[in-house]
Amino acid sequence: MRLLPVHSNRLRHAVAGVAATVLLAGCGASVASDTTTTSTSTGTTTSAVATSDGTTVDEVLADDVAVETGDTSYDEADATTVTLDGTSATSDSDAVTSADGTATISAAGTYVLTGELTGQVVVDSAGDGVVRLVLDDATITSETSAAIAVTDAESVVVVLADGSDNALTDATTYADTSEDAPTGALWSSADLTIGGSGSLTVTGTSNNGIVGKDGLVITGGTIDVTSVDDGIIGKDYLVLTDGTVTVDAVGDAFKSTNTEDAGTGFVLVQGGELTVSSEDDGIKGTQVLVSGGSVVVSGSHEAMEGSVIVVDDGTIELHSADDGVNVSSSDDSASTDGQAGGEMAIDSSLHLYVNGGTLEVWASGDGLDSNGDATITGGDITVYGPTTDGNGALDVNGTFDVSGGTLVATGSAGMLVAPSTDSDQAWIAAALDTTASAGTEVVVTDAAGTEVASYTPEKDYASIVLSSADLEQGASYTVTVDGTSTTVTAGEAPAGTGGPGGPMGG
Numbered sequence: 001m002r003l004l005p006v007h008s009n010r011l012r013h014a015v016a017g018v019a020a021t022v023l024l025a026g027c028g029a030s031v032a033s034d035t036t037t038t039s040t041s042t043g044t045t046t047s048a049v050a051t052s053d054g055t056t057v058d059e060v061l062a063d064d065v066a067v068e069t070g071d072t073s074y075d076e077a078d079a080t081t082v083t084l085d086g087t088s089a090t091s092d093s094d095a096v097t098s099a100d101g102t103a104t105i106s107a108a109g110t111y112v113l114t115g116e117l118t119g120q121v122v123v124d125s126a127g128d129g130v131v132r133l134v135l136d137d138a139t140i141t142s143e144t145s146a147a148i149a150v151t152d153a154e155s156v157v158v159v160l161a162d163g164s165d166n167a168l169t170d171a172t173t174y175a176d177t178s179e180d181a182p183t184g185a186l187w188s189s190a191d192l193t194i195g196g197s198g199s200l201t202v203t204g205t206s207n208n209g210i211v212g213k214d215g216l217v218i219t220g221g222t223i224d225v226t227s228v229d230d231g232i233i234g235k236d237y238l239v240l241t242d243g244t245v246t247v248d249a250v251g252d253a254f255k256s257t258n259t260e261d262a263g264t265g266f267v268l269v270q271g272g273e274l275t276v277s278s279e280d281d282g283i284k285g286t287q288v289l290v291s292g293g294s295v296v297v298s299g300s301h302e303a304m305e306g307s308v309i310v311v312d313d314g315t316i317e318l319h320s321a322d323d324g325v326n327v328s329s330s331d332d333s334a335s336t337d338g339q340a341g342g343e344m345a346i347d348s349s350l351h352l353y354v355n356g357g358t359l360e361v362w363a364s365g366d367g368l369d370s371n372g373d374a375t376i377t378g379g380d381i382t383v384y385g386p387t388t389d390g391n392g393a394l395d396v397n398g399t400f401d402v403s404g405g406t407l408v409a410t411g412s413a414g415m416l417v418a419p420s421t422d423s424d425q426a427w428i429a430a431a432l433d434t435t436a437s438a439g440t441e442v443v444v445t446d447a448a449g450t451e452v453a454s455y456t457p458e459k460d461y462a463s464i465v466l467s468s469a470d471l472e473q474g475a476s477y478t479v480t481v482d483g484t485s486t487t488v489t490a491g492e493a494p495a496g497t498g499g500p501g502g503p504m505g506g
Contacts, residue, residue: 055353055375057268057291057312064263064287067239069217070157070193074110074132084115084138101143105131108154112161113138123150123188130154135200136161140168142185144175150188158186160198160221169203184211184233192234195219195243204228209247218243218272225249231276233257236264238285240293242272253278253300256285267306269293269314281305282318290314290357302326303361307350311379313357322365324383327352327372346398347372354379354405361385362459366395367409373398376419376467378405384459387435389414394465402427402467410442410461418465418493426490427467430479435462443480452477 054060061067080093082103089096089103096111097104101119105111108129113121116139123131131153140147147168150156160166170185185202192212194200197220202209204227210216216234220243225231231249232238238256247253253276258264265286271293276282281304282297288306295316297303303318305326318324327350350372360382361367367383368374374396385393393411394400400417403424418429428444438460444453452470464479471477473491480486488494 052287052308055310055377056355057289057310060266060287060289060308060310061268064266065215065236065261067217067237067268068155068191068193068215069219069239069241070130070132070155070191070195072132072157072159072193072195072219074134074159076112079110079112079134082111082113084113084117084140086116087118089117089119089121105133107131110134112136113140115139117141118143120145121148123148123153123156125153128154130157132157132159134159134161134196135164135166135198137164138166142169142171144171146170146182146187147185148187149182150190150192153188153190155191155193156188157193157195158200160194160196160200160223162197164198165201166198167201167203170205170207172205174206182207182211184208184227184230186210187213188216189213191215193217193219194221194223196221198222200224202226204231208233208251209249212238215239217241218245220272227251230255231278234267236261237266237268239268239270240272240274241270244273245275247274247276247278249276249278250280251278252281252284253297254283255281259286269295276300282320290316302365303363308353309351310353310355311357311359312355315357316359317362318360319362320365322363323369324361324363324366325352325359325368325370326366327370327374329371348398350398351375352396353377354381356405363391363393364388365391367393367411369395370400371397374400376402376405376407381405381407381409383407383409383411384457385409385411385461387412387460387462391415392417393463394418404469405467406469407465407467408455409465410457410459411463413462416463416465416494419467421491423467423491425467425469426471426473426475427465428471428477428479428488428490429463429465429493430486430488431463431494432461432481432486433484435460436481440482445478445480447476 052060052063082091087101089098095107104122110132112134114136120142168185191214199222202225208230209225209227210232212234215236217239222244225247227249230251231247231253256265267285268289273294275296277299282300284305287308291312292314297318302323303320352370352374354376356378358380362384367385383393389412392415393409394417400419402419413431419427441456
């Protein structure tokens with residue numbers, strides 16, 4: 001029988017050619033250690049913002065700040081129309097003024113923006129209440145700063161009107177580059193929600209695409225962001241619940257940035273479709289949490305990075321020039337991650353949990369990399385790891401427990417890492433004598449010669465790790481690749497590999 005169904009791999013042949021030099025040192029294969037040492041010679045690497053006792057998305061969120069989602073519904077009869085025309089804006093409301101290409105909204109309420117403006121819309125509302133900006137075929141192009149800048153408001157909701165096409169473009173050079181100045185085409189100092197059913201194209205020609213200096217939630221719409229720096233940023237959190245979001249960024253594509261306040265800095269995907277491409281990190285936060293929806297990182301340096309990464313559900317496809325999934329501390333000064341020859345101490349505050357969903361990783365560096373622990377309780381996981389021996393399809397410094405789901409990881413053999421020996425679910429690991437070409441089938445048979453599983457990796461490989469409910473711990477299996485057979489015992493690492501706690505790459 002087949003161990004895994006054939007995946008669609010919509011973008012498996014379209015990995016972006018991101019130039020990256022992998023600096024991780026080669027090291028011997030090992031079974032992941034069961035130790036939980038948490039300190040290094042340079043001090044602890046524990047990050048307070050990522051600390052949580054939770055193992056599921058909901059449990060982790062219970063320790064985080066509450067997500068504030070703005071209401072995108074409104075009554076058209078109570079809305080104020082703002083007509084954009086050239087370098088000015090007109091409105092019947094005293095809360096809307098226009099001068100020198102800048103339209104300023106100074107009070108809470110609902111404002112429908114329509115037309116084209118060569119200039120900027122500024123929200124400067126010192127009072128209480130929500131400022132709701134309904135973009136209804138609005139095009140705003142700034143020559144001095146952000147296209148929309150929220151400098152003061154209790155909260156802001158941007159609604160993409162049904163059937164509308166909207167566009168925001170920032171200046172190629174900002175007139176104000178002070179610390180508190182806007183840094184993106186759509187920039188908000190207040191909590192920001194973006195939703196509706198229309199479309200929005202955001203172009204960051206000098207800076208970032210969308211920036212929320214507090215929390216940022218996307219609840220709908222078709223949003224396309226292109227930027228010369230980061231794509232979409234939320235400080236305290238960045239949440240996607242619905243909609244179709246596409247990001248093409250030179251910097252990080254989709255990230256949350258608060259690494260100082262406990263319970264903040266997380267990225268949460270609960271639904272919708274997220275597709276990103278980056279020359280740096282694809283998805284990044286102190287925590288990266290996925291409980292639904294579709295996530296595709298079509299090209300990146302590292303595809304998904306956080307101190308705690310939890311996948312409960314959803315469909316995820318990751319492509320990276322370095323690590324596909326990287327669980328590492330936000331305290332870079334306390335880490336030897338990525339240093340040639342460096343041996344990482346284990347940080348038990350760092351953890352990867354996969355409880356369900358589908359996760360497919362295409363990595364030139366490590367496929368699944370945790371500088372702490374890793375736990376798999378469910379889901380279908382496929383890792384197409386590196387073809388060079390300085391990295392591995394799996395790299396876990398601490399406990400690597402598998403109790404459910406299906407794991408298939410193929411890659412180079414120089415740093416073969418398998419689950420912990422006391423994992424509840426059986427696993428097998430085999431190192432091949434030669435590298436097998438992509439498309440060469442792996443067949444696993446039991447002691448009676450009955451086929452247990454078969455799989456066809458779509459990338460060259462010299463090792464394979466499999467864990468499935470169809471395997472029995474301690475039983476003998478034969479792994480056959482291109483006519484060559486290797487006998488393995490479930491729960492035992494290949495002969496000649498390193499023991500627990502052996503050196504691993506970052």
